[in-house]
Amino acid sequence: MTSLLILNGPNLNLLGQRQPEIYGRTTLQDIENQCLALAVELSIDIEFRQSNSEGELIDIIHKSRNTHDGMILNAGAYTHTSVALMDAISSAEIPTIELHLSNIHAREDFRHTSYIARVAVGVICGFGAYGYQMAIKAILNHVDK
Template structure:
């Protein structure tokens, strides 16, 4: 059953180490900080947030399958799976809602293998290089997109 104002915020591998792993690239905010900010902005926009993280590809895919019929939009930071997972791309392609892909760093200024994202092929929009603010930008963009389809 669709929960009209619910947004899934999905985080891929190693994001549980945010704030500890390579802070010179990813910053000092923790995933808990990102979640708190997402919940605050979502409440301001009239959304609820289902915020999740997994290092397991199959778990991310199962959550996307569940989301197909329960959320109005998806924000996803697929992390390293951006560049490798056709399966996550396919799961997202089966979702009828808008999808915003987020990357904390600018993947286009990094190693060549990071320049390609399978997820970008099915995302409605992509935000990269804005630090953790990319998540709140994504929520604001979803709000605009969803207002266009809500009577």
Template structure:
């Protein structure tokens, strides 16, 4: 049974660089779903659990940091696929530390089965949890997790 869409607050999903090309860029690795498809799937899953969805993508580190600052005290949970910033951005990590809700790091591919430089994440050490290798289903698993641990209804 679906809950009232505003009963449990807002889940924020942030997507980093190149994820705007989802479905077009290396579909053998990242699949055929577009970012728009993923946004719809996430919104539907969140709605079933009584959450609103705030879904964003940027190729710019500062824009992602500003988004984190804007929601750090108000979101019910934050899901981030930092893309290439995973392996390079201490600044993104430092912004995520300030989020008062659970933070989940999601990667579409299994980063540990790829190039060695992808094995290190500045985000994993401060994240509540990490999901990788499940394709875009990893985002839906993250929403399901947040629904279970943050339910207020």
């Protein structure tokens, strides 16, 4: 059975409360429930994790090597700053989709740079919580090739 890791970075634990005008009112638990329902429909396994710590995110990525077939990563602000996360993804050799709730290209200039995109299969941004379902289908399409 195909196994995916959905990994969320800093501040995503506050979804639904933090800047709802940008990120919406859907909570991370709501997103997890939606993803798990889709997983049942698609007959796949999903592990859902979140951390505010860059080191913990790296450890989770390392442990995903040879465990998961693909990863969806919303690295939050670490997207724009973390060479270490980029290196972890590259080292783990796990196909990864970079995901953002907001359209990072329509926001501040510093958000236009992504270290994660350099090692990702693709990037999905700007579709809110629905982006997670899009990312699941996209990574499955990639993994099945």
